[in-house]
Amino acid sequence: MMRAAVIGAGFGEQHLAWLRNCPEAECGLLVYGQNREKAEKIATEYGVPRVSDDVRDAFDDAYDLTVIAAPVDLHAEIAEEALGRGKWVVCEKPLTLTVESAESVVRAAEAAGVPHMTMFQWRFHPAFGTLRDMITDGRLGRVVHMDLQFHHDFLAGPSTAFSWRHTKSRAAAGAFADQGVHLFDLLNWTTGQEYAILGAASSIVWPIRTTREGSPVPGRTEDVGSVLAQSPGGTIATISVLRVTGGHRRLRVTASGTDAVVSVEVCPDTSEGRLDSSVAGESATWPAGSLENPYPAFLASNTGGTDARIPDFSAGLAAQRLLESAAAHSPAVLSE
Structure with a gap:
């Protein structure tokens, strides 16, 4: 039985839901940052016997797996400490704040020799797996x-309910970090190539936000962003992220080849998906709930089998390189 400690009572709740559905794993600890009442409520719901506000408790010998769902500025330190103690590690995206710190985490993971995963969960949606297969099999011709x-x-x-997301020193970036890293990873993974950023532009929609309690929060990370990238082989990629599209949520990837085009669209909330293609007989739909739990494949990763969907920390580093390049400029403030 794999015994897990989950750090972070925000998106950590999603990890608890995934782990609860894994018979080979159990969560024994939830570490929270500020709100003990919220943490205790979540722990009760998911049957977690212990909560703590001290991250050091997660490194206890009672736990084999460290799940990092804390703000980004805490990722590197926690990951390296856990890896140094021989624990398996799952880390939310982005992997760290910078490429340099991501490289350090990758070295620590290689030295530890234990399974590790960056949480790029959209690899585990069958629609994106099908897209990848179509590109790999050459059914689109050369992808252009x-x-x-x-x-x-x-x-x-x-x-805003996420004050830390609006400060680059805590979040690494704005929409590029919230959503863009998923797209950077899907781009690399589905095409089998690593891209370079040719240009990027972004904007801040609200330079001053407010917390739920009414306190002002300076908005210093991008709410909207677009990127132009290119692979070593010359394939062009356009990437757009928005976290302010009222009433609209969509994750979409379109691959255009010399022989055919395929487009995948998935609802981020329900994971309902659709694939449309000019390849005869290749259209498909997936119902709500089609995003697979990433943990069963990860927990089986020490049995000798390999699953191409598992994004290890080197995948996190590859996405970090694109993120850092995309967010290198200062975003403009959108005029009213």
Whole structure:
């Protein structure tokens, strides 16, 4: 039985839901940052026997797996400590704040020799797996263009429940870090190539936001961004991210080849998906709930089998390189 400690009572709840559905794993600890009442409520719901506000408790010998769902600025330190103690590690995206720190985490993972995963869960949706297979099998001919879009409204309006997301020193970036890293990883994974950023532009929609309690929060990370990238082989990619599209949520990837085009669209909330293609007989739909739990494949990763969907920390580093390049400029403030 794999015994897990989950760090972070925000998106950590999703990890608890995934782990609860794994008979070979159990969570024994939830580490929270500020709100003990919320953490205790979540722990009760998912049957976690212990909560703590001290991250050092997660490194106890009672736990084999460290799940990092804390703010990005904490990832590297926690990951390296856990790896140094021989624990398996799952880390939310982005892997760290910078390419340099991501490289350090990758070296620590290689030295530890234990399974590790960056949480790029969209690899585990069968629609994107089918897209990857179609590209790999050559059913599109030579891929000449990729277009990736991730639109969401979790920060539509001037209020925010995530103060740390608006400070680059804590979040690494804005929409490029929230959504863009998923697209950067899907781009690399589905095409089998690593891309370079040719140009990027972004904007801040609300330079001053407010917390739920009414306190002002300076908005210093991008709410909207677009990127132009290119592979070593010359394939062009356009990537757009928005976290302020009121009432609209969509994750879409389109691959255009010399012989055919395929487009995948998935609802980020329900994971309902659709694939449309000019290849005869290749259209498909997937119902709500089609995103697979990433943990069963990961927990089986020490049995000798390999699953191409598992994004290890080197995949996190590859996406980090694109993220850092995309967010290197200062975003503009959108005029009213």
